[in-house]
Amino acid sequence: MTDYRSIKPITKNIVSLNAPAIEVTKTLGGYPLYISDTKPIGVIQIELFWGKGSFHQKQAFQSSLAGDLIFAGTKKRKEVEIVQFFDCLGASHHTDSLFMGSSIILRCVKKHYEKVFSWLLENASEACYPEQGVVSAISVQSAALERQQQTPKYWASRKSMETLYGPNHPLTRYGNTDDYQKIDSTCLFDYRREHLPISDCMLFLSGDIDKEIIAKTDTIMAHYPGGSFSVPKFQDCLSLPGDNTVVQHKVSNTNQVSLQMVAHVSPKNQKEKHQLTLLNMCLGGYFGSKLMQVLREEKGLTYGVSSYFQPAFRDFTWTISGEFTSANTQESFETIDMIFRDLRDTVIPLENLNKIKQYYAGQFRSGFDGPFGMSSKVQHLLYENLDMDYFETVLPSIWAISPKDLNTLANNYLHKESFIHVLAGDT
Amino acid sequence: MHSFKKFELSNGLRVIHLEDKSRTTIVLNTLYNVGARDESPNRTGFAHLFEHLMFSGSANVPCFDKEVEEAGGQNNAFTTNEITNYHLVIPRENIETAFWLESDRMKSLNMNEKSLSVQRGVVVEEFKQRCFNAPFGFLWHHIRKLVYTNSPYRWPTIGEAIEHVETANLDEVQAFYNQFYAPQNAVVSIVGNISLRQTKLLCEKWFGDIKKLAPANQNNYIQEEKIHSRRFFESIDPSPNPAVFLVWKGPVFLDPTSIYLELFADMLGGSDVSPLQIELVKNKQLLNAAECFYLRGLGEGLFILYGIMNEGVTHLTCEKALLDVCKSLFLPSSKLKKSLQGVVNRQLSNLLFEAVQPMQLAQKLCYYENAGNLEGINKEVSQLENTDITHILKAASATLTDDSVSVIYYHPQKNDRL
Numbered sequence: 001m002t003d004y005r006s007i008k009p010i011t012k013n014i015v016s017l018n019a020p021a022i023e024v025t026k027t028l029g030g031y032p033l034y035i036s037d038t039k040p041i042g043v044i045q046i047e048l049f050w051g052k053g054s055f056h057q058k059q060a061f062q063s064s065l066a067g068d069l070i071f072a073g074t075k076k077r078k079e080v081e082i083v084q085f086f087d088c089l090g091a092s093h094h095t096d097s098l099f100m101g102s103s104i105i106l107r108c109v110k111k112h113y114e115k116v117f118s119w120l121l122e123n124a125s126e127a128c129y130p131e132q133g134v135v136s137a138i139s140v141q142s143a144a145l146e147r148q149q150q151t152p153k154y155w156a157s158r159k160s161m162e163t164l165y166g167p168n169h170p171l172t173r174y175g176n177t178d179d180y181q182k183i184d185s186t187c188l189f190d191y192r193r194e195h196l197p198i199s200d201c202m203l204f205l206s207g208d209i210d211k212e213i214i215a216k217t218d219t220i221m222a223h224y225p226g227g228s229f230s231v232p233k234f235q236d237c238l239s240l241p242g243d244n245t246v247v248q249h250k251v252s253n254t255n256q257v258s259l260q261m262v263a264h265v266s267p268k269n270q271k272e273k274h275q276l277t278l279l280n281m282c283l284g285g286y287f288g289s290k291l292m293q294v295l296r297e298e299k300g301l302t303y304g305v306s307s308y309f310q311p312a313f314r315d316f317t318w319t320i321s322g323e324f325t326s327a328n329t330q331e332s333f334e335t336i337d338m339i340f341r342d343l344r345d346t347v348i349p350l351e352n353l354n355k356i357k358q359y360y361a362g363q364f365r366s367g368f369d370g371p372f373g374m375s376s377k378v379q380h381l382l383y384e385n386l387d388m389d390y391f392e393t394v395l396p397s398i399w400a401i402s403p404k405d406l407n408t409l410a411n412n413y414l415h416k417e418s419f420i421h422v423l424a425g426d427t
Numbered sequence: 428m429h430s431f432k433k434f435e436l437s438n439g440l441r442v443i444h445l446e447d448k449s450r451t452t453i454v455l456n457t458l459y460n461v462g463a464r465d466e467s468p469n470r471t472g473f474a475h476l477f478e479h480l481m482f483s484g485s486a487n488v489p490c491f492d493k494e495v496e497e498a499g500g501q502n503n504a505f506t507t508n509e510i511t512n513y514h515l516v517i518p519r520e521n522i523e524t525a526f527w528l529e530s531d532r533m534k535s536l537n538m539n540e541k542s543l544s545v546q547r548g549v550v551v552e553e554f555k556q557r558c559f560n561a562p563f564g565f566l567w568h569h570i571r572k573l574v575y576t577n578s579p580y581r582w583p584t585i586g587e588a589i590e591h592v593e594t595a596n597l598d599e600v601q602a603f604y605n606q607f608y609a610p611q612n613a614v615v616s617i618v619g620n621i622s623l624r625q626t627k628l629l630c631e632k633w634f635g636d637i638k639k640l641a642p643a644n645q646n647n648y649i650q651e652e653k654i655h656s657r658r659f660f661e662s663i664d665p666s667p668n669p670a671v672f673l674v675w676k677g678p679v680f681l682d683p684t685s686i687y688l689e690l691f692a693d694m695l696g697g698s699d700v701s702p703l704q705i706e707l708v709k710n711k712q713l714l715n716a717a718e719c720f721y722l723r724g725l726g727e728g729l730f731i732l733y734g735i736m737n738e739g740v741t742h743l744t745c746e747k748a749l750l751d752v753c754k755s756l757f758l759p760s761s762k763l764k765k766s767l768q769g770v771v772n773r774q775l776s777n778l779l780f781e782a783v784q785p786m787q788l789a790q791k792l793c794y795y796e797n798a799g800n801l802e803g804i805n806k807e808v809s810q811l812e813n814t815d816i817t818h819i820l821k822a823a824s825a826t827l828t829d830d831s832v833s834v835i836y837y838h839p840q841k842n843d844r845l
Contacts, residue, residue, distance in 0.1 A: 005487045005531055009523035011498045039449065043779045071699075079709075083700040088765065090772025109776050136709045139737060143715035146667045147562045253665055253840070255559040256552070288496045300548025303556050323556050355497045362499020362518050366452045371783055425560075 013354075014361035016395055019368045022378055022388045027203065028218045030227025035214070036206035036374035044113050044213065045372055047105045047204040048124075049379055051232040052195035053098045059182055060175025065137060066191040067095035067102055072133035074126035079133055082123045091116045099171070099311065100232035101383060102196060110208045114216045121224060125198045129188040142180040152258035152425035153323065155249045160260040160422040163247050164317065165239050171312055199226025202382070204375040231382050237313035239264035244417040249424040257329050257425035261320040261336070263418045264312060272409070274397045276309070276316075279406050281356050282348060283307045283339065283414070284320060288355065290339045291320070299335070301328045320419070326426045333421070343410040347403045357398055364394060428805050429782065431616075431792060432623050439611030439643065440634050443792045443801065444626045445618045447785060452500075453619030454785045455515045455525040457533075458793035460614075460644045461607035462509040463586075464579040464726060472586020475506040476550050476595055477603055481513065483542035486535035488528055498524040506584050509725045510797065514786060519620045523629060529615070530633035533608060538600055547592055554589050562666035563837065570674055570731070573660045573833045578649045580727050609640040614796045618789040646726065658833040663840045668715065670735040670837040671745040677721065677728035677826045680798055685728055686810060687822035688721040692730065693770045694763070694819070695719050695756060701766075703732075706752050713740045713748055725798055730826060742836045750829075757824045759816055767816050774811055 024034050057063040071086075071093070072079045086093060091108035104124060108116045148154045161172045205217065267273040277285075284291035284307030291305045305322030324332045367373055368391075381390060431445040466473045481504065482491045495502050500517030517525045558564040567583035575581035586592050615634070617626050654676060678685040696703035696719040703717045719732040732753060734745050756763060781787050795804045 003487070005527070005534075008487075008494070009521075009527050011524055012518075012520045014499045014518055014520075039783070041779060041783050043776060043783075080700045080705065083698060084765075084769065087698050087700070087769035087773065090769070090774075090776035092773065092776070107776070107780065109772075109779065132709065136712060139712060140708060140715045143668055143735065143737070150562050150665050150667065151560055153560075255555045286496070287492050296549055297545060300545040301552070303549055303553035323552065323560070325552065325555065355493065358499045359496035359501075363501060365499075365518065366516065369450050369452055370785075 011358070013358055013399075014365055014395065015399055017365055017368065017392055019374070019391060022381070022391075024378070024388075026227070027221045029221045029225060031221050032202040032227070032229050033217070034202070034204050034375065034378045035209055036204070036371065036378075038209040039207065039371045041208050041371060042110050043107065044110055044205070044207040044209065045105065045107045045375070046117060047103050047375060047379075048198075048201040049204060050102045050196050050201050051100060051230055051383075052200075053100045053102050054173065055099050055170050056195050057173075057191060059187065060173050060179040061141070061183055062187055062191050063102065063195075064097040065134070065141070065183060066129075066188045066196065067097045067104070069129055069133055069137055069188060070095060070104065070124050070127045070192070070196075072127065072137070073130040074123055074128055076126070077123065079130075082119075085119050086116065089116055093120065100234065101379075110213070113213060114220065117217070118220050121198060121220065125224065127189075127192055129185040129192075131185050134183065134185050134188065138180045138183060142177040145177055145180075150251075152251045152254050152256060153321075155251055155424035156258035156260040156321070156422050159247050159249050159424060160262040160319070160420055161317070163240070163245060163420045163422065164262050164264060171237070171317075197226070198224045200228050200230070201226075202229040204379065206372050206375045231385055234313040237264070237315050239312075244419075244421070246421045247423070248427045249422065250427055251425045254425040255325065256323045257326050257423050257427055258323050259321070259329065259332060260422045261419040262422075263318045263413070263420070264315060265309070265318045265413065266315045271397065274394070275401055275405050275409050276413075278353070278356055278360065278398065278401055279343070279409050279413070280307055280309060280318070281360060282353075282406065283343065286359060288359065290342070291322070291336070294339060295322065295332060295335055299331075301325075301332055301335075318413070318419075329423060329427075337416045340410075340414040340416055343414055344407070347407045350403055353401075353403050353406065357401070360398060361395055429788070429792075433796070433801060434627065434630075436610065436630060436635055438635070438637055438639050440630075440637070441614045441796055442626070442630050442634075443614070443616040443796060444621075444623050445616070445788065445792065446620070446622060447618065448620055450620045450785060451519060452516050452785070453519050453522045453525070453617060453621050454789040455517065455522075455529055456616045456618070456786070456789035456793050457513045457529055458614045458790070458797055459511045459607060460612050460646070460797055461511055462507050463582060463584045464508050464646070464648055465607065465644065466579060466582075468579070468582075470591055470595065470599065471582040471588070472550065472554075472584070472592045473595060473599070473603060474511055475584050475586065476546060476592050477600065478504050478506045478511050478513075479546040479550055480538060480542060480600060481532055481536065483546065484537045485532040486537060488531050491528060491532065494524060494528055500525065507724075508580055508584055508727070510794070512790060512793065514789065516786060522621060526629045526633040530637065533610065533613065533634070534637045536604055536608065538597060538604070540597055543595070543597055543600060547595060550592050551589055554585055554592070557585060563664055563670070565662070565664070566672070569660055569662055569835050570672065570729070570833070573658050573835065574654070574674055574676060574729065575651060578651045606641050607644060610634060610637050611639050611643045614793040616789040616792040616796075618785045618792070648726070654831045654833065656830055659836075660834070661836045661838065663838050665840050666837065667839050668735045669740075669742060669839055670733060671742050671749065672731065672733040672835040672837070673746065673749055674833040674835070675730040675827050675831055677730050678822075679728050680723050680725050681800060682728075683810070684818070684822045685721070685723045687814065687819045688728065688730055688826060689723055690767065690770055690774075690814060691756070691819050691823040692719045692721045693774070694766050695732070695753060697770060697773075702752050702756065707734060707748055711748070712737060713745060717749070746834060753827060757820055759820055763820075764816050767814070767819065771811050771814060775808060778807055
């Protein structure tokens with residue numbers, strides 16, 4: 001008799017999303033507002049999002065510190081008073097600063113929403129960055145940067161981007177510890193006033209949202225006339241050619257080398273973006289990828305190696321990254337080159353491609369699960385300037401990609417000489 | 428309140444089910460009652476190495492990850508000193524694949540020289556990455572060695588020495604599997620869009636025929652005496668900043684007072700305006716980082732308080748300042764009561780957010796069941812609400828004493844990494 005365990009259960013393909021329709025509305029005062037699918041869970045998340053980020057800063061760390069210190073004090077109140085108010089009501093908040101976007105995210109229990117959200121707006125709109133708070137934050141963050149600079153990975157990432165785009169490019173404004181000394185209250189205040197006024201934000205509400213909460217939001221926002229949110233505006237991005245450049249950066253007393261390979265990629269259209277997504281997955285985008293399977297699971301040369309796309313305006317920086325024992329670096333490079341050749345010379349079997357599609361589809365769909373999943377997705381639409389029905393088109397586009405499509409793409413993009421190679425550590 | 432249901436199979440496997448119809452996915456979480464504390468002193472890092480081997484295929488599944496990916500799911504695992512936890516998140520239409528995979532490696536893991544050799548290499552690279560190439564990379568080695576002298580808690584999960592992993596052989600691996608990877612030593616939780624009926628059917632079908640192997644892990648290990656005099660260790664580290672770490676032993680997870688220490692840690696350093704931040708980082712500017720937390724384990728409790736110093740601050744000044752701020756909270760005041768209310772509210776709010784995160788919930792259900800107190804998960808709210816400031820201060824002042832502290836001074840190594 002056949003053991004039933006030897007027969008693999010039938011799996012169904014994830015071919016469609018069927019997410020709720022996306023509709024961006026407005027508050028009575030004209031603020032763009034997205035409300036995600038609501039659930040009676042007793043908690044609320046509200047996110048204020050601006051289409052401005054580190055791209056708009058005049059000096060390193062200006063954007064992130066302007067966000068981090070948004071509750072460090074106003075002319076009326078000290079940081080202790082502002083933060084304790086949130087703390088006492090069990091509310092938590094954090095700020096995010098991206099290249100072309102910034103957010104303040106607030107989470108609280110439903111019964112305190114009105115008080116907490118009003119408090120947030122009042123203090124964020126009047127943040128004046130008291131000198132003592134700035135000095136202390138600079139001391140904390142510059143020490144953290146110093147510690148980061150002890151790791152080979154930090155230098156591999158930094159040197160690869162600086163080599164690819166040049167040291168003065170907006171994508172490579174890394175900043176050093178002495179750049180923190182140039183930050184003061186005035187420059188943070190100027191950044192907030194210019195780029196993070198409440199009038200320019202968009203609102204994302206999720207969690208336990210009902211009519212009452214929406215009405216309260218309208219009332220609170222009425223104190224802040226505005227509604228001038230604009231989506232991020234991207235310019236063309238220029239990079240330097242790869243030319244098989246190899247950069248070595250010595251980091252003493254390390255046992256490993258951090259390896260990064262980077263290339264600038266400008267997809268021709270949305271279709272090619274989807275194809276590149278799958279090609280990247282095949283290369284190093286998930287555990288079953290060739291990089292992970294060969295370098296980790298077959299050869300045991302690394303704990304982790306991966307490939308991914310970093311946003312570069314409307315384009316991407318294709319990045320391969322991993323940590324290897326110094327003696328294994330050459331073998332790792334050769335293996336990566338062999339994988340490139342293999343993807344160029346061999347058409348990926350349909351069965352393998354379907355596995356990648358199915359994995360992608362499963363992860364894509366689960367990203368919409370839960371009360372807070374949808375908000376970040378809608379933000380992505382706005383950030384990338386995509387149509388509101390874009391997400392419903394993704395899975396059909398992914399399933400339509402053929403093995404030949406990926407092979408053609410591999411021949412266009414995957415050449416070691418197109419990538420800049422950086423080694424940092426005990427080189 | 429989480430409305431979960433628990434049942435047990437005849438082979439001793441405990442299963443907890445919690446339905447959430449709003450999801451497109453299901454989490455299948457499996458916790459094994461085995462961790463670094465179950466290792467032999469000359470084979471440390473073994474539980475973690477074994478976690479890696481669990482992905483090397485089983486009798487009917489040549490490649491575990493490939494099958495998960497083909498079903499559109501994802502998976503991962505982690506090991507602590509006490510447990511090893513595996514999770515699978517899978518689209519609801521393909522849930523049977525998750526049961527097939529998880530049960531097959533529980534029943535008949537396929538171990539061989541090749542997979543052992545590869546995973547030894549991977550774990551050695553992980554050791555190097557985590558310990559040699561990161562600031563304070565050997566912190567847990569130092570803490571555990573200082574606080575414990577005989578108990579198996581004296582080494583960290585990654586292993587005491589890289590050689591222990593490098594020399595692990597197949598016989599040892601097989602013995603480890605036989606001893607710990609059996610249904611009566613595991614808890615499974617299923618959280619997501621699946622009914623109780625279907626869960627029971629699938630559990631019986633896939634896990635029901637797995638035989639009990641060895642008796643369940645009784646967690647018999649050397650219990651250590653309390654620390655009665657200050658312990659001290661100095662280390663040189665590639666980190667550019669000097670630091671002081673203060674560690675105390677405290678009550679374990681099932682001891683109700685352990686939650687008081689968790690709350691005390693939150694009051695002391697859990698917010699941007701907590702005393703630790705305000706006094707030492709912002710006002711006096713002695714430190715560029717300060718934190719404290721309570722590690723609330725099944726067989727150990729560790730209260731950790733540390734500061735990373737600014738230039739010119741001595742270790743002695745830092746240690747004294749950390750202790751002074753900590754002790755300043757020992758006396759009840761109206762300010763402290765207010766602070767406690769904030770901390771409790773924050774934790775209550777966190778519990779509500781946690782309730783809508785299936786993976787966290789699935790892991791927590793297994794953890795509580797493995798600790799022998801599944802119902803405890805539904806008592807967290809009332810426990811928090813009934814906490815009085817006097818309970819907290821009593822627990823903190825009894826635990827955080829001068830003569831039971833273990834102190835580590837970190838000195839920066841002169842280096843040219845920058």
